[in-house]
Amino acid sequence: MPMAFDSFWVYLSASPLWWLTLTILVYLAAQKLFLKSGSAALLNPVAVSIVVLIALLELSHTSYDAYFAGAQFLHFLLGPATVALAVPLFRQMARLRAIWFPVTVSLAVGVLTGAFSAVAIGYVLGLDRTTLLSLAPKSVTTPVAMGISEVLGGIPAMTAAFVVFTGITGAVIGLRVLKAAGVTDESAVGTAMGVTAHGVGTARAFEVHPVSGAFAGLAMALAAFLTALLLPPLFEWLGWR
Amino acid sequence: MLNGMALLLFCQLCGEALVRLSGWPLPGPVLGMLLLFLWLRYRGRSSHDLDLTADGLLKYLALLFVPAGVGVMVYFDALGGIWLKLGVTLLASAVITLVVTGWTMQWLLRRQKTEHADGV
Numbered sequence: 001m002p003m004a005f006d007s008f009w010v011y012l013s014a015s016p017l018w019w020l021t022l023t024i025l026v027y028l029a030a031q032k033l034f035l036k037s038g039s040a041a042l043l044n045p046v047a048v049s050i051v052v053l054i055a056l057l058e059l060s061h062t063s064y065d066a067y068f069a070g071a072q073f074l075h076f077l078l079g080p081a082t083v084a085l086a087v088p089l090f091r092q093m094a095r096l097r098a099i100w101f102p103v104t105v106s107l108a109v110g111v112l113t114g115a116f117s118a119v120a121i122g123y124v125l126g127l128d129r130t131t132l133l134s135l136a137p138k139s140v141t142t143p144v145a146m147g148i149s150e151v152l153g154g155i156p157a158m159t160a161a162f163v164v165f166t167g168i169t170g171a172v173i174g175l176r177v178l179k180a181a182g183v184t185d186e187s188a189v190g191t192a193m194g195v196t197a198h199g200v201g202t203a204r205a206f207e208v209h210p211v212s213g214a215f216a217g218l219a220m221a222l223a224a225f226l227t228a229l230l231l232p233p234l235f236e237w238l239g240w241r
Numbered sequence: 242m243l244n245g246m247a248l249l250l251f252c253q254l255c256g257e258a259l260v261r262l263s264g265w266p267l268p269g270p271v272l273g274m275l276l277l278f279l280w281l282r283y284r285g286r287s288s289h290d291l292d293l294t295a296d297g298l299l300k301y302l303a304l305l306f307v308p309a310g311v312g313v314m315v316y317f318d319a320l321g322g323i324w325l326k327l328g329v330t331l332l333a334s335a336v337i338t339l340v341v342t343g344w345t346m347q348w349l350l351r352r353q354k355t356e357h358a359d360g361v
Contacts, residue, residue, distance in 0.1 A: 027304045046303050050310040057314065064315050071308035078305045080249040080298060082270035083256070086277035087287055087295035102349035110342035118334035125326045135330065139338060142309060143268040161316040162331060164309060169335045171303075177336055183343030185350055192343040196335055203303035213299070221271050228267055 013062060019070030026052050044172045046200060078199070082141075085202070085217035092214040095187065103191060107219060110195035111226045114139035130154060133240070137227055138162040141198040144224040151232045153241055163198070170197020171204040186211040194219025245294025252277040 012018045030048040037043050057067055068075070089096070096103065118135045127135070134154030137145040142163045149159035174193050183189055186209045193201035194216030202220050206213030235241045256273030259265075265272075281287055287295075320327060 023307055024304070027307055046306055046310060049304075049307045050313070053307065053311045054314045057311070064312055067311060068308060071311070074305050075308040077298065078309075079253045079270040079273075080246065081302055081305055082268075083249045083252045083273040083277050084295035084298045086252075086274045086281060087291060088299070089274075089278055090281040090287060093282070099350060099353065102346050102353060105349055106342050106346035109345045110338060113341045114334065114338040117337040118330055121333050122326070122330040125330060127323065127326055127330065131323065131327075135327075135334075138331065138334070141268065141271070144271070147267075158316065158319070160309075161313050161320065162327070164306075164313050165328075166331050166335055167306065168310065169332055170339065173332075173335065174339055177339050178343050181340045181343055183340075183347050185347050188343050188346040188350065191346050192339045195342050196338040199302065200306050203306065206299055206302060217274075221274055224267060224271050228265070 013060065013066065016070035016073070019062075019067045020073055021070075022056070023049070023053065023071050023074060026056075041172050041176055044168065044204075046203070047168050047172060050168070082199070082221075085214075085221065088206075088210060088214035089218050092211060095211070096218070099187065103187070103215070103218070106188070106191055107195055107222050107226060108230075110192065110219070111139070111223050111230065114196060114223075115227065115231055131158070133235075134158040135162055136231060136235070138166045139196055139198065140224050140227045141220060144228055148228055148231055152235055164200075167197045167200030170201040174201055174204060175208060187215045190215030190217075191219040195223045198223070242290060242294050242297070244288070245291040248277070248291055249273075249294060249298075252280070 027045060027049045030043075030045040030052070033048065034040070034043045034045045053067070056062075057064070115136045118138060119132050122132050122135050130153070132154075133152045134149050134156075136152060136154070137148040137159060140148065140163070142160055145159050145163045146156035149156045170193065174197060175189070178189050178192055183192065189209070190205045190212035193205040193212065197204070198220045202213065202216035205216035232241070252273040253270050254273075255276055256271070257269030259272050260267055260269050
């Protein structure tokens with residue numbers, strides 16, 4: 001006898017296969033829409049996929065944990081994908097060796113600007129101290145940002161949400177902002193994207209130019225090192241911790 | 242592709258082990274990336290297999306952020322009261338960081354280029 005729809009739904013929604021498949025299908029559709037629109041910034045595939053999936057989860061009363069049971073298989077691949085960033089970087093070795101000084105200085109400037117601009121603007125807007133400390137590492141890839149947030153006295157879970165929002169914002173507006181500011185060099189574009197919007201920005205940079213992508217990957221990784229190294233002692237020195 | 246994937250996972254594993262042993266507040270994959278980079282430099286070249294796996298994974302890098310991004314829904318209630326201030330802060334900070342970093346790097350690149358042209 002065939003299953004009734006509701007028991008079929010119970011079976012399907014409890015299986016990791018359903019949300020895993022749906023995540024990929026939604027992303028592919030969002031990507032198609034993005035290309036069809038002539039790469040309209042607001043139709044960023046990551047942003048659209050997240051909005052659509054959250055709507056589907058809310059409508060079907062599915063918890064994030066139930067969703068993640070399936071989606072974790074994609075999430076896991078972030079690890080090896082991050083390691084894989086060494087390959088495009090290796091291909092850019094000659095270029096990197098020639099401009100290591102501008103890269104290093106820009107990264108240090110970017111890391112400090114990312115943290116202090118957020119704290120300053122948030123302070124002016126009247127956000128409380130814990131929120132400000134949770135904001136500081138928002139330009140860094142999630143696992144590092146959460147660790148730094150904890151050291152500073154912020155709330156790591158809140159930081160995780162800020163990191164995701166920052167990454168998507170950077171991916172959506174980044175290229176347009178840089179173009180408007182007259183930043184045309186591919187390595188400069190990549191470095192700015194990686195240091196501002198970590199992995200999501202890096203993914204976007206790869207879509208426009210392999211050199212931008214390679215430098216974004218480098219910027220993301222070194223920004224993680226630099227932020228973990230600089231922020232806690234700096235905040236302690238300022239008496240903010 | 243299996244050789245390439247095995248190498249990526251092995252580097253990640255070494256990275257995670259280093260993090261645990263040293264207590265550095267860094268993610269294992271970032272250290273793994275550094276290890277793979279050092280290995281490639283030591284060897285002097287990549288392999289066809291590693292190229293294939295790395296390019297394949299990086300082509301869909303954006304998709305891999307979707308599961309974590311959906312997690313924002315968990316914080317909807319907690320951040321509900323201050324969402325506008327937060328949104329403005331994060332957006333403005335992103336614009337400033339992009340522009341300042343982009344300008345700094347481009348300015349330094351041009352300066353370096355003229356210095357070379359002048360023979361300094």
